[in-house]
Amino acid sequence: MTQRWNGTVFLEPGRLTFHGRIGSAHAHAHAAVQIVIVTSGTVELTDRHGHARPVRGAVIPARALHTVRALDAWGTLVYCDTDSVLGRAVRSRPAAGDRIADWVGAGPPDGPGDLARLVAREHPAGPAHPAVRAATARIRTLLGGPIRLEDVAAAAGISPSRLGHLFAQEVGMSFPTYLRWARLRRAIELVRAGSTLTRAAHGAGFSDSSHLTRVVHEMFGTAPSELLRGLRWEGPAGAEAAPHGTHAG
Numbered sequence: 001m002t003q004r005w006n007g008t009v010f011l012e013p014g015r016l017t018f019h020g021r022i023g024s025a026h027a028h029a030h031a032a033v034q035i036v037i038v039t040s041g042t043v044e045l046t047d048r049h050g051h052a053r054p055v056r057g058a059v060i061p062a063r064a065l066h067t068v069r070a071l072d073a074w075g076t077l078v079y080c081d082t083d084s085v086l087g088r089a090v091r092s093r094p095a096a097g098d099r100i101a102d103w104v105g106a107g108p109p110d111g112p113g114d115l116a117r118l119v120a121r122e123h124p125a126g127p128a129h130p131a132v133r134a135a136t137a138r139i140r141t142l143l144g145g146p147i148r149l150e151d152v153a154a155a156a157g158i159s160p161s162r163l164g165h166l167f168a169q170e171v172g173m174s175f176p177t178y179l180r181w182a183r184l185r186r187a188i189e190l191v192r193a194g195s196t197l198t199r200a201a202h203g204a205g206f207s208d209s210s211h212l213t214r215v216v217h218e219m220f221g222t223a224p225s226e227l228l229r230g231l232r233w234e235g236p237a238g239a240e241a242a243p244h245g246t247h248a249g
Contacts, residue, residue, distance in 0.1 A: 003070040005222070006230035011192060014084030016185075017119070018077040021230075025068040025221025031173060031181035032079040033090045034060040037115050041073030047100040057115045058103040059090050062173055065098070068221065078119050082172035083132075089118065091172060131156040132170045135163055139179065143186045143205050149175050180215055187212055192233050197224055 007020015016032075022043055036043065036058040046052040048065040060066060062082050080087040134156040139147060152175075153163040167175045187204035195203060201212035216224045 003073065004230055005227055008232045008234055010234040011185075011189060015078055015080040015086060016188070017079075018231075020074065022068070022070045022073040022075055022077065023222065023226075023230075024070045026217075027065055027067045028218055028221035029063050029065045030060070030079060030219055031062055031177050031184075033062055033082055033087045035078040035080065035090065035115055035119060036060065036075070037077075037119070038073060038075040040075070042071040043073045043075070044069040044071075045100050045103065047103075048098055051100050053100050053104065055100075055104055058100075059115070060103050061091070061097070063177070064103070066100075066103075076116070076119070083170055086118070087172075129166050129170050131158045131163060132166050135167075136182075139182055143183055144203055145205055147179060147205070181219070184212075184215055184219060191224075191228065 003021065003023050005018075005021065005023035007018055007022075010017045010019075022038070022041075027046075027048075036045075036055060038056050042054050044052055044054045045058060045060075046067040046069070052069075078086075080090065082088075082091060135152045138152050138155040142152075149160045149164065153160040156163055158166075164175050167173065167178055171178055173181075183204040183206060187200040187206065190200035190203045191197065197212060198209045201207075201209045204212070206212040206215070213224055216222070216227070220227065
């Protein structure tokens with residue numbers, strides 16, 4: 001039987017943190033760096049190459065395809081923005097590839113213990129190129145509707161091609177991927193504040209709730225209804241309705 005998610009979610013600038021019973025998830029890829037800390041039970045990760053391994057601690061890079069199989073598993077999962085201080089600290093570690101050996105190898109000798117200390121530190125959003133700051137600030141005002149790279153680049157005062165390059169360099173992902181993660185973060189916050197999935201989808205700029213559902217499947221490996229059924233929220237509603245600072249998924 002597939003283990004369901006059940007626990008507490010804390011949404012704050014730069015990261016989303018889950019504490020509780022870890023659920024299983026089909027193949028997916030986050031637009032954030034994920035830190036996995038398993039405190040009990042079994043969490044088995046499978047990479048895009050079909051290699052599987054039970055882990056106690058792992059660092060999964062953004063856009064790394066993986067599957068999760070959980071058996072009576074409890075722990076902490078942290079989804080940190082790739083250009084937050086925490087995200088940059090994780091990205092700077094060696095062996096951040098697309099294989100499970102890389103994800104386990106990206107952790108230090110102390111494994112989960114050191115990862116837990118890393119997560120516990122205060123990590124506000126880090127600095128970025130001023131054009132990226134201007135672009136993400138513009139994106140925050142437009143999340144409820146269509147957003148074009150050309151319009152955001154004009155607001156940032158640079159060319160679209162240059163802005164696209166800066167996103168890959170500063171944020172660690174493409175502009176479209178960043179935008180999807182930003183919309184998903186907005187939808188999460190709207191649901192946190194009491195919106196239905198349909199209202200949250202439209203408020204975050206998705207075409208409809210089916211579009212939001214597809215993105216949740218692609219980025220979290222399960223349906224939004226399955227996730228929301230067992231989640232409890234901490235932190236003030238509306239505290240972060242959009243990416244904070246330079247980046248937010």
